[in-house]
Amino acid sequence: MDVTTHTHLYADRRARVAASLGPGGIAIVPTALERPRNRDTDFLYRHDSYFYYLTGFTEPNAWLVITAEGSTTVFCQPKDVEREIWDGIRLGPEAAPEHLGVSDAFSVAELDKRLPKLLENRHTVWYPFATHEGLESRVNGWLQPVRARVRFGALCPESQRDLCGVLDELRLVKDAFEQDTMRRAAQISAKAHIRAMQRSAAMLRAGQDVREYHLDAELLHTFREHGSQYPAYGSIVAAGANACVLHYRADAAPIRSGELVLIDAGCELDGYASDITRTFPANGTFTGPQRDLYDLVLASQIAAVKATRAGARFVDPHEATVAVLAQGLLDVGLLDKNKVGNAQDVIANRAYFQFYMHRTGHWLGMDVHDCGSYVEPSELGTAQERKDPLSGEIIKDRPSRILRPGMVLTIEPGLYVRPADGVPEKFWNIGIRIEDDAIVTETGCELISRGVPVEASEIEALMRG
Numbered sequence: 001m002d003v004t005t006h007t008h009l010y011a012d013r014r015a016r017v018a019a020s021l022g023p024g025g026i027a028i029v030p031t032a033l034e035r036p037r038n039r040d041t042d043f044l045y046r047h048d049s050y051f052y053y054l055t056g057f058t059e060p061n062a063w064l065v066i067t068a069e070g071s072t073t074v075f076c077q078p079k080d081v082e083r084e085i086w087d088g089i090r091l092g093p094e095a096a097p098e099h100l101g102v103s104d105a106f107s108v109a110e111l112d113k114r115l116p117k118l119l120e121n122r123h124t125v126w127y128p129f130a131t132h133e134g135l136e137s138r139v140n141g142w143l144q145p146v147r148a149r150v151r152f153g154a155l156c157p158e159s160q161r162d163l164c165g166v167l168d169e170l171r172l173v174k175d176a177f178e179q180d181t182m183r184r185a186a187q188i189s190a191k192a193h194i195r196a197m198q199r200s201a202a203m204l205r206a207g208q209d210v211r212e213y214h215l216d217a218e219l220l221h222t223f224r225e226h227g228s229q230y231p232a233y234g235s236i237v238a239a240g241a242n243a244c245v246l247h248y249r250a251d252a253a254p255i256r257s258g259e260l261v262l263i264d265a266g267c268e269l270d271g272y273a274s275d276i277t278r279t280f281p282a283n284g285t286f287t288g289p290q291r292d293l294y295d296l297v298l299a300s301q302i303a304a305v306k307a308t309r310a311g312a313r314f315v316d317p318h319e320a321t322v323a324v325l326a327q328g329l330l331d332v333g334l335l336d337k338n339k340v341g342n343a344q345d346v347i348a349n350r351a352y353f354q355f356y357m358h359r360t361g362h363w364l365g366m367d368v369h370d371c372g373s374y375v376e377p378s379e380l381g382t383a384q385e386r387k388d389p390l391s392g393e394i395i396k397d398r399p400s401r402i403l404r405p406g407m408v409l410t411i412e413p414g415l416y417v418r419p420a421d422g423v424p425e426k427f428w429n430i431g432i433r434i435e436d437d438a439i440v441t442e443t444g445c446e447l448i449s450r451g452v453p454v455e456a457s458e459i460e461a462l463m464r465g
Contacts, residue, residue: 211254361438
């Protein structure tokens with residue numbers, strides 16, 4: 001992405017941060033470090049999300065400084081012909097002001113010299129807490145020369161504050177540009193899921209040995225083929241019983257006809273993640289028990305989608321999901337009403353937790369589990385205590401976040417049935433999750449990941465193709 005095309009977007013974000021710093025405030029935001037993978041090679045570099053949100057700049061070894069008055073300074077790698085031959089072209093501080101729309105730019109080699117001057121006579125220094133190892137010590141190091149100048153009339157910042165809260169609130173509601181990028185990311189990921197489904201069925205029909213890594217390869221190929229820079233997270237490709245492991249990674253397990261395959265995978269495009277899960281029959285045809293549980297999970301997702309709209313609470317889709325699953329688990333015989341009672345009892349006692357142990361969604365954006373509080377800020381002081389029926393722990397519940405247009409979240413119910421006493425054997429080792437990405441609107445939500453079908457009959461038709 002060409003940053004210069006969208007310079008005004010980043011400038012507006014920096015201005016909003018500046019307005020939140022208070023009189024005499026100054027903010028320091030570093031990008032991510034490069035990380036060694038093994039001898040003489042690094043892991044594929046990925047920028048820090050906060051830094052990128054404010055600059056659109058993807059080079060490593062860079063810093064951003066914002067003052068309450070709106071002045072912005074970038075420290076970046078200097079031009080270096082020899083290093084650029086090996087590592088790629090650098091923007092350099094001379095070109096950075098025009099290219100990034102900042103007030104000033106300097107070589108990162110001058111950071112330690114210039115930061116004390118920038119911090120002098122400031123009231124509060126802001127930076128993201130607990131996100132960059134050693135950052136607090138670095139800031140304290142820059143403050144030492146400032147304190148030494150107090151005798152000459154200099155003022156040293158009296159407080160240090162966490163910038164994460166300010167940035168999290170800004171990032172939580174996506175603007176039109178962000179939403180469009182996320183739609184394109186979801187479209188690419190949907191294509192990847194379709195390709196993996198179809199290859200599974202085609203290889204099995206041809207009598208070939210199919211492994212989880214074959215389908216993982218289809219995902220990676222499609223991501224890159226359509227311009228994604230890399231996966232948003234390590235793809236989950238789980239065959240058979242592996243689907244009951246929530247964070248399973250694509251490995252070498254065989255994919256067998258008659259079993260289900262769960263794929264949880266999404267690409268990252270221009271800094272924004274997608275996150276899609278589909279569960280499908282390896283050979284393209286659901287068995288009876290698989291179809292029964294699949295239709296139940298899908299019904300719970302439909303209920304959650306209906307509950308997702310501006311003015312609703314973040315917890316509402318989860319509660320809608322649990323209501324459907326609680327009754328459904330009784331109906332299909334996974335829970336015995338003579339032991340657990342009716343659906344209301346199942347919910348009250350969390351009897352469903354044996355088969356559904358995670359929440360129904362999370363924020364989505366630059367990070368696949370994106371930043372942003374799940375508690376409504378205007379109601380932080382309100383809390384109710386309750387005793388968890390399973391752990392016995394006393395939990396404080398605070399009012400869930402009120403959804404607003406432009407918030408983006410996943411909707412991902414599931415069921416995971418491990419072999420156990422009292423569990424009908426026909427359901428053993430079936431793991432199902434259905435996950436879509438949703439942009440909250442005034443009247444409901446826009447599912448941006450439905451380029452890959454969810455109806456069982458549509459999946460079967462797709463895999464016959």
